[in-house]
Amino acid sequence: MADYRELWQKLGMDLEKHDVLCEVLPQLYGGIYLNQENRPEGMNYYNFVVAEVHGLRIKELDDHKQQGGKVVGTFCVFVPDELILAAGAIGVGLCAGSQFWIEDGEKVLPRNICPLVKAFTGAKLSGTCPYFQSCDMIIGETTCDAKKKAWEILDDYVDTYVMDLPQMKREKDYKKWAEEIYDLKDKLEKLTGNVITEEKLHDAIKLCNRKRMALQRLYNARKALDLPISGKDALLISQIAFYDNPERFIEMTNALCDELEDRIKKGIAVNKKGSKRILISGTPMAVPNWKIHHIIETSGAMVVAEETCTGTRYFENLVDETPTTMDGMVKALADRYLKINCACFTPNKGREEDIIRLAKEYKADGVIYNSLQFCHTYNIEYANVEKALKEAGIPVLFIESDYSNDDVGQIQTRVEAFLEMIG
Amino acid sequence: MEYDYYILFNTHTDGLNMAKRLKESNIKYTITPTPRQLSKCCGIAIKYEHEDEKAILDIIDKYDIKVLGLHSLERKNVDIKFI
Amino acid sequence: MISIGIDIGSVCAKAAAYDGEKMHLLMQPTGWNLKKTGEELYKKILDISGGKEKDVVEIVGTGYGRVSIPFASKKITEITCHAKGAMYLNPKTRTIIDVGGQDSKVISIDDKGNVLEFIMNDKCAAGTGRFLQVMAHVLEVEVDELEHLAAQSAPRDINSMCAVFAESEVISLLAAGATKESIASGILHSISNKIAHIANRVKIRDSVFFTGGVSKNEQIRSILEKKLKCTIYTQEEAQYAGAIGAALLGYDMKS
Ligand code: SF4
Ligand code: SF4
Numbered sequence: 001m002a003d004y005r006e007l008w009q010k011l012g013m014d015l016e017k018h019d020v021l022c023e024v025l026p027q028l029y030g031g032i033y034l035n036q037e038n039r040p041e042g043m044n045y046y047n048f049v050v051a052e053v054h055g056l057r058i059k060e061l062d063d064h065k066q067q068g069g070k071v072v073g074t075f076c077v078f079v080p081d082e083l084i085l086a087a088g089a090i091g092v093g094l095c096a097g098s099q100f101w102i103e104d105g106e107k108v109l110p111r112n113i114c115p116l117v118k119a120f121t122g123a124k125l126s127g128t129c130p131y132f133q134s135c136d137m138i139i140g141e142t143t144c145d146a147k148k149k150a151w152e153i154l155d156d157y158v159d160t161y162v163m164d165l166p167q168m169k170r171e172k173d174y175k176k177w178a179e180e181i182y183d184l185k186d187k188l189e190k191l192t193g194n195v196i197t198e199e200k201l202h203d204a205i206k207l208c209n210r211k212r213m214a215l216q217r218l219y220n221a222r223k224a225l226d227l228p229i230s231g232k233d234a235l236l237i238s239q240i241a242f243y244d245n246p247e248r249f250i251e252m253t254n255a256l257c258d259e260l261e262d263r264i265k266k267g268i269a270v271n272k273k274g275s276k277r278i279l280i281s282g283t284p285m286a287v288p289n290w291k292i293h294h295i296i297e298t299s300g301a302m303v304v305a306e307e308t309c310t311g312t313r314y315f316e317n318l319v320d321e322t323p324t325t326m327d328g329m330v331k332a333l334a335d336r337y338l339k340i341n342c343a344c345f346t347p348n349k350g351r352e353e354d355i356i357r358l359a360k361e362y363k364a365d366g367v368i369y370n371s372l373q374f375c376h377t378y379n380i381e382y383a384n385v386e387k388a389l390k391e392a393g394i395p396v397l398f399i400e401s402d403y404s405n406d407d408v409g410q411i412q413t414r415v416e417a418f419l420e421m422i423g
Numbered sequence: 424m425e426y427d428y429y430i431l432f433n434t435h436t437d438g439l440n441m442a443k444r445l446k447e448s449n450i451k452y453t454i455t456p457t458p459r460q461l462s463k464c465c466g467i468a469i470k471y472e473h474e475d476e477k478a479i480l481d482i483i484d485k486y487d488i489k490v491l492g493l494h495s496l497e498r499k500n501v502d503i504k505f506i
Numbered sequence: 507m508i509s510i511g512i513d514i515g516s517v518c519a520k521a522a523a524y525d526g527e528k529m530h531l532l533m534q535p536t537g538w539n540l541k542k543t544g545e546e547l548y549k550k551i552l553d554i555s556g557g558k559e560k561d562v563v564e565i566v567g568t569g570y571g572r573v574s575i576p577f578a579s580k581k582i583t584e585i586t587c588h589a590k591g592a593m594y595l596n597p598k599t600r601t602i603i604d605v606g607g608q609d610s611k612v613i614s615i616d617d618k619g620n621v622l623e624f625i626m627n628d629k630c631a632a633g634t635g636r637f638l639q640v641m642a643h644v645l646e647v648e649v650d651e652l653e654h655l656a657a658q659s660a661p662r663d664i665n666s667m668c669a670v671f672a673e674s675e676v677i678s679l680l681a682a683g684a685t686k687e688s689i690a691s692g693i694l695h696s697i698s699n700k701i702a703h704i705a706n707r708v709k710i711r712d713s714v715f716f717t718g719g720v721s722k723n724e725q726i727r728s729i730l731e732k733k734l735k736c737t738i739y740t741q742e743e744a745q746y747a748g749a750i751g752a753a754l755l756g757y758d759m760k761s
Binding site: 022023024025026027028029030031032034041044045047048050051052055056098099100288289290291294403404405408 | 435438439442446452453454455456457458459466467468470501502503504505506
Binding site for chain 3: 417
């Protein structure tokens, strides 16, 4: 085991507090992941990434910085990775899925806001996330109010750039989003000192598309009735996609998919015959938030897909690769990204259609709508989603929860009752 | 009492090297985070089946893989607590 | 052939034994040793039913303590069990309002006792028996006395539904000289409000059946009737709905 303490120290981390995190994570991971039966061999790579999550990848970021490169943090699937890569920077999606950071977040934020926002703020304030500590700049967006205002607080701790995301999808909103992408391009060029050329951007677009295709391939394998991989494992892979080296991630994920497709041919399954298939829909699940998946999959059902930002919203729709001019590519980016159906938008009928379509594609027996506590947009949007699902004859269960352990028993009962109901 | 068996390493490169050799020899293994009881640092370990120990020692010898040793740990049922 | 249902709630543990004709019932406090309570109940209810160990075809565990009954042959959630049990007690039931020691739920069922939809409170204590317990404690009375006290006065407003905030509200009301009677009445209105709030999220259809420990409280039932604009029934055995349902489901599985 290489010693990363020196590196962590250099990043200005609170080592003592960080130790506490290092102490509990392997156990949590072991209990949730390593006890699963019949896991694909290809999961070894992701085990490796988790084991080295605060080690090797941080070292890679550091090496990049040593050579004058920049690291940029993002929090939302609307922020185009393509530009970050084209500027020669490394983008990391900042995970904030742990109760561990809530207390520190609540030092500066009100208690009754979404745990995701409290957690990422707490992670920065407490200096216990080496990814956050490695960032030269973070890119926020004006999605929900909680995030919008949190940027103002975070800006005291790290250079924070905010993209103004439209909240409607009219012609002029697409234009505006393209302008925002241009502004981000300027900002990234200034930060890195690199010019984003047409060629570099085109390469980055192709790279990100390849990553999306690898994830699409993974999710396609989950459409099989004999599931070659658990929902938990698939979720983990989506989560890792946010911060791993893209080329390596694509290679390893495609290798895993070879194995999964082979399993489907041979009928090797991780699920029991007749286990219920569940589609998750709702707010993002950042590492190490595996709570709902774990509850569902230990209650005898399987998660077959996630209509979330750590799921289909991250990789559905590719960026059109035909344009090669700057204007053309920026427009292609704006078009692809603004197609994402997040509850921050109004109206948001597209999301209802997505959920129904996904439920059918993945042959789901029911939908579990999961919203983080105090996430107004997703909480409110449930009313219409519920109506649409009922009309389509798809059973749905609503769960509002945070990262804590307190409500696990309650949720377990609800999930089990839901499974009994659709059984 | 049941035990789990782990190989520990100095660096992840050694660990990955080992994993590669195990795969070639069709020996079942799992890469895991190093159990805290065995170390203070984050990092990787390889979990293996006890019956493969002899073959594993041979591989270590043959390819001169640097390991920090083979360890066993009593298997405990831990309650999962989300953090 | 006997099927036994054991419902371990947070306050009371209930057992039912069904032999195809008769339903035998038993209740005791849950206590802290859930496993022991479960075993005791099993032995006693078997005795009461007059059956023998070898006649038992199924033991179904339910309630929040269902995981602590290792000898149960099946575990089924209290939601599914309540639906079946309520149907048995009153076949006209289409909506169940169940308020127990630490949770409350509203279940909508079809004419066969299958669950169509359900809502459960989240992790907070508002709208559960726990709320009454905390409040009774502040007033220094027993939970059972609340009803009697409340009957004698108009309610004082208690605005917070959250048990923690309501507790401090009650303390300040006491300090301001409000009578225990008016506060007790306020407390019953407050919990009813919260229950109604949960109930309003499902479509309420006749007949509405009130179950769980809190259903013994006649005043809450009548406040709820006014709030939900419907007639709400309850009966002596309402607390046993979960255990009865568990026994019935076990019986159905074997016959
Ligand atoms: S839920 Fe909306 S705001 Fe949050 S990450 Fe996803 S797209 Fe962004
Ligand atoms: S989950 Fe909801 S409240 Fe939280 S950051 Fe995302 S949109 Fe905002």
